[in-house]
Amino acid sequence: MEMRAKEDIEIGEDITPPLLPLSFSLHDSFLYSHCSSCFSPLSSPAFPSLPHHPPLYCSPACSSAHSPIVSSSAESLLPPSSPPSSTLRTALRFLLTLPSPSPCPHLHRFNNGLLTNYHKLSSSPEFAPEIRQGAIAMAAARKLRNGDSALDRSDGILLEEAVLSLVLTNAVEVQDEAGRSLGIAVYDPNFSWINHSCSPNACYRFSVLPPNATSFGEDSCSSLRIVPSVSEEDSRVCSCSDCMKGPKGYQYGPKIIVRSIKRIKKGEEVCVSYTDLLQPKATRQSDLWLKYQFTCSCRRCTMSPSTYVDHALEEILASNLNSSCPSFDLDHYRDEANKKLSDYVDETITEFLSVGDPESCCMKLENVLSLGLHIEQLESGDGKSLLNFKFHPFHHIALGAYTTLASAYRIRSSDLALDSRTDQSQFKAFDMSRISAAYSLLLAGATHHLFCSESSLIVSAANFWKQAGDSLLTLARNCVWNSLGLPISEQSTVLNYKCSKCSLPDLSGAEFLSEAERANVKNISSDFLTCVSNMVPEIWRVLIKGCRYLEKIEDPFDFRWLAHANRNEEYAGFIIESSNFEHHAEWYTDERRILIYKVGIHCLMHGVILAQICYGQNSQFTTPESWRTLCKLIHETN
Numbered sequence: 001m002e003m004r005a006k007e008d009i010e011i012g013e014d015i016t017p018p019l020l021p022l023s024f025s026l027h028d029s030f031l032y033s034h035c036s037s038c039f040s041p042l043s044s045p046a047f048p049s050l051p052h053h054p055p056l057y058c059s060p061a062c063s064s065a066h067s068p069i070v071s072s073s074a075e076s077l078l079p080p081s082s083p084p085s086s087t088l089r090t091a092l093r094f095l096l097t098l099p100s101p102s103p104c105p106h107l108h109r110f111n112n113g114l115l116t117n118y119h120k121l122s123s124s125p126e127f128a129p130e131i132r133q134g135a136i137a138m139a140a141a142r143k144l145r146n147g148d149s150a151l152d153r154s155d156g157i158l159l160e161e162a163v164l165s166l167v168l169t170n171a172v173e174v175q176d177e178a179g180r181s182l183g184i185a186v187y188d189p190n191f192s193w194i195n196h197s198c199s200p201n202a203c204y205r206f207s208v209l210p211p212n213a214t215s216f217g218e219d220s221c222s223s224l225r226i227v228p229s230v231s232e233e234d235s236r237v238c239s240c241s242d243c244m245k246g247p248k249g250y251q252y253g254p255k256i257i258v259r260s261i262k263r264i265k266k267g268e269e270v271c272v273s274y275t276d277l278l279q280p281k282a283t284r285q286s287d288l289w290l291k292y293q294f295t296c297s298c299r300r301c302t303m304s305p306s307t308y309v310d311h312a313l314e315e316i317l318a319s320n321l322n323s324s325c326p327s328f329d330l331d332h333y334r335d336e337a338n339k340k341l342s343d344y345v346d347e348t349i350t351e352f353l354s355v356g357d358p359e360s361c362c363m364k365l366e367n368v369l370s371l372g373l374h375i376e377q378l379e380s381g382d383g384k385s386l387l388n389f390k391f392h393p394f395h396h397i398a399l400g401a402y403t404t405l406a407s408a409y410r411i412r413s414s415d416l417a418l419d420s421r422t423d424q425s426q427f428k429a430f431d432m433s434r435i436s437a438a439y440s441l442l443l444a445g446a447t448h449h450l451f452c453s454e455s456s457l458i459v460s461a462a463n464f465w466k467q468a469g470d471s472l473l474t475l476a477r478n479c480v481w482n483s484l485g486l487p488i489s490e491q492s493t494v495l496n497y498k499c500s501k502c503s504l505p506d507l508s509g510a511e512f513l514s515e516a517e518r519a520n521v522k523n524i525s526s527d528f529l530t531c532v533s534n535m536v537p538e539i540w541r542v543l544i545k546g547c548r549y550l551e552k553i554e555d556p557f558d559f560r561w562l563a564h565a566n567r568n569e570e571y572a573g574f575i576i577e578s579s580n581f582e583h584h585a586e587w588y589t590d591e592r593r594i595l596i597y598k599v600g601i602h603c604l605m606h607g608v609i610l611a612q613i614c615y616g617q618n619s620q621f622t623t624p625e626s627w628r629t630l631c632k633l634i635h636e637t638n
């Protein structure tokens with residue numbers, strides 16, 4: 001099945017009402033910090049020592065709605081050899097929602113219309129063991145619940161295998177505003193029949209609120225603007241009328257809302273993305289294969305040669321090339337370098353996430369970004385030379401490294417700021433905040449550059465602009481400016497700030513984008529970029545001082561310098577030694593501080609405007625905390 005537009009849909013419009021889940025579960029790591037029923041954070045998280053601790057709830061309403069499901073689903077009876085997981089819990093809970101829990105005779109769909117992919121997944125070497133073991137555990141728990149203590153392994157586990165396949169095929173990660181995956185949920189066909197594209201025309205968001213919370217005034221539509229259409233594959237595989245009996249879901253849980261990010265014509269297929277769109281084609285394809293066992297053949301994937309964005313996302317710079325090196329050998333060296341560099345960055349990020357040493361993480365990532373990797377090249381005769389390979393600044397691994405660096409520097413800055421005993425640590429904290437802001441700005445600029453060629457990257461662009469705005473405003477508020485004798489009043493500089501040069505609305509009026517403005521968002525974006533590009537050079541040199549990787553980036557918004565830098569190989573081959581964050585008071589002037597504020601407000605405002613397209617104007621996902629604080633201040637001042 002697939003979903004098509006019932007009518008013409010403009011960019012930035014909701015195309016489904018908020019949809020309730022058929023089944024859902026928190027991931028293990030959030031079981032004791034979030035409500036198992038509505039997924040909102042608990043006011044007092046617990047630290048249970050027992051593995052089968054009962055779920056926790058934010059309110060009696062959530063508890064009475066959800067706990068009967070937990071006890072009927074038999075999840076607490078899962079054998080100790082198979083620890084409970086969000087997938088098993090979701091599958092067991094899903095079975096309770098089916099009036100007669102049976103897949104159609106071909107095992108293709110369940111009787112609520114959801115695809116199982118049973119034959120594909122249960123015969124794949126990647127999925128078969130997980131499905132089989134999970135199904136045995138589910139069957140054992142269900143038997144125990146029914147008072148049948150002996151597990152006979154020859155018993156049929158087909159139903160459990162089919163429902164596990166269904167969950168693996170249809171479940172989506174439920175994310176909070178910070179982008180954390182709290183758990184998974186399976187929705188009815190109105191969402192689950194939407195296929196994937198690497199250049200999608202729609203995205204989705206979640207509404208995760210406790211039962212009596214005042215909503216953000218979600219501006220979602222009340223009717224469904226998409227209709228199902230039978231895909232070619234479906235008409236070949238199965239034509240059972242048994243498949244479509246209509247779902248029975250829960251009346252609570254995290255809701256999902258689908259929204260257009262491009263204009264969609266009546267009858268056009270509506271698609272969302274099942275993977276990270278800032279990955280190049282080969283990585284997206286292998287990710288989709290590993291998670292769903294299908295090969296995407298959307299326009300972006302079938303373009304030959306590949307699209308500019310896909311090319312940029314895997315570009316590697318090579319220097320010291322021997323002109324006689326055959327292109328076959330060069331491709332081989334390039335692939336080897338790409339793999340080694342990527343593995344090194346992945347390992348460093350994984351180590352940072354588990355051990356949490358931001359200093360070592362920053363050092364390792366900056367070394368690999370700056371110095372790259374040397375590979376020995378055999379020459380004709382007995383000679384050898386060293387080839388040097390580096391990530392292009394748009395390489396997807398480099399983008400991932402900037403994200404980690406921005407956050408690792410931010411963490412270092414907050415840790416140092418807590419040590420308020422010495423001026424020196426305050427200055428160091430300031431330096432770390434400066435570099436964190438620079439990486440956020442580079443990430444936003446690079447993603448924006450790619451978004452100009454691939455408009456479905458709007459979701460990433462919105463989030464990175466908001467983060468860049470946040471980190472610049474944090475830097476502008478750093479107490480070190482005051483100790484340099486540059487106190488400025490946030491009230492006068494920020495709250496009354498209106499840009500006369502671009503079409504970004506002023507802070508107090510930025511909440512509403514008209515339909516015409518939404519259709520014209522590319523123009524608003526290009527106005528914004530022109531305006532901010534004039535201000536950035538003045539602060540960029542100050543933001544990046546002492547950081548050897550960033551010092552090689554001439555401009556974070558206008559990347560024309562890259563063409564020139566690659567040709568003379570200066571960028572690729574010449575690295576200065578780190579000047580070790582020296583503090584120069586003469587860099588920090590009142591004008592620069594005000595400029596940092598102004599660029600920060602521009603970035604934040606631009607991010608919020610793009611986020612209005614992706615999430616709607618009143619969603620929690622649209623407005624970051626810093627934005628809400630600014631709006632509150634304006635309200636109080638006026």
Ligand SMILES: C[S@@+](CC[C@H](N)C(=O)[O-])C[C@H]1O[C@@H](n2cnc3c(N)ncnc32)[C@H](O)[C@@H]1O
Pocket residue numbers: 001002114115117169170192193194195196197234292293294295296297298
């Ligand atoms: C959530 S379902 C989407 C609806 C599904 N087509 C159906 O008929 O119910 C996900 C599954 O649909 C199929 N699918 C989704 N997008 C696809 C694409 N672009 N190309 C091929 N198969 C796709 C895959 O089998 C995938 O596991």
